[in-house]
Amino acid sequence: MTTQEKKEFIIKILDTQSSVTVSQLSEAFKISDVSVRKLLAAMEQEGLVKRTWGGAISAYGSLNEFSHKEKEWKHTAEKLSIAYAAYDCISDGDAVFLDCGTTTTQLARVIRSGSKRKILVGTNAINIAMELSEAEDISVIVIGGNFRHRILSCVGAYAEEMMKTLFFDKGFISGNHLTLEHGFTTPDLQEARMKRLMMASCKEHYIALDYSKFGDDSLGLIASVSDLDGIVTDWRTPAPFIDQLRDRGVKVVQGNEVLSTREGMFV
Template sequence: KDALNLPVKDSIGAHAAGLVKAGDNIIIDSGSTTMTLARHLRGHRDVTVMTNGLNIAWELANAPGVELLLTGGLLRKQSLSLQGSQAEASLTTYSFDTLFLGVDGLDLQFGLTTHHEAEASLNHRMVERARRIVVLTDASKFGRVSLHRIARLDQVHTVITDASIDAEYLEGLQRLGIEVIIAESPA
């Protein structure tokens, strides 16, 4: 999954990192696109990151300007992500500036979705704990509806995607008041 659309995902991650400022407290959800965000945060200063992604934690473990928190929980080996009741409970005492969320599907009517129930439940808790929700997704996820809903689109503030976004989705998201950032992949 990491190798799919890598230049596009890297560009999305770079744009997302540009939204992070010194003093921010953020959540980075597990996933291949959010992993690129972590890579672009290594040079940031005075940022606190909570994540449920072991690969994201590993990426940021030696970043001198990043304080790192892990959710804990049950390891889903396929995605190297932590989930379950312990992961959800770990969020309850925190308030975050921004959640950077990866999704399996984004539909204008149904909202943000994923294939896994435990992941959807944890992501829903993340949405509740953050003041700003930023979705990182390549355009292939638009129009997909997976089994489990994470959140409604009216809870989303920003979507960072690539230039392949369909005009219907671009207009639909903007009509809902969602900022859409188009990340161009390097030539």
């Protein structure tokens, strides 16, 4: 494969997912990590990608927002590992808030099939409420408002007013990106405002992000790194990045590589 073909291969990958790692490219191209880093450095100079911890991200800009359908089948193993790690943070009898998102949808499925019961789940995501509709021993509170068809979330003034009147033990909040410099961000400003209220309404909140979400910024700030209680991520997130988060006082829970089932819990 020529250098140009490798560049086209990387760009094609980043058209369908937000990041790629050095190790993935090294395996795909059968070249050393050093050679991959040199290639990514050259592509960054050409404005084709942005380099991150252990890889690169698309240079698509701060306004890009994938729909639920576009994200649903991306990084599924990583999202499932996050769901299991998040489930371990939940106790019987907890009141838990689940933000919209494909990772939190996985968590809803684990809650539905898991052994912990007497849980109350609040959510602003219609699909998450439906995931829990058959678990009659899991109470569900649905936050209503302006429905975002692509993301399956409810936002706006009505949703915000309702959110202000509820208080949960733990919250699991999704987003688009996180950097050490600028913090936790999302492209939509209404979503950013709603997520800030979610964080304020939870005694303890966790940001649920897979490895592909680190190293870039979206338009709207949700919270700085110093305002985060904890982050739940997967085994692919680079260790140096996790170390820096912990150095800043953020609790990091990291999921292990998993198969499609665990301890009889089908998702």
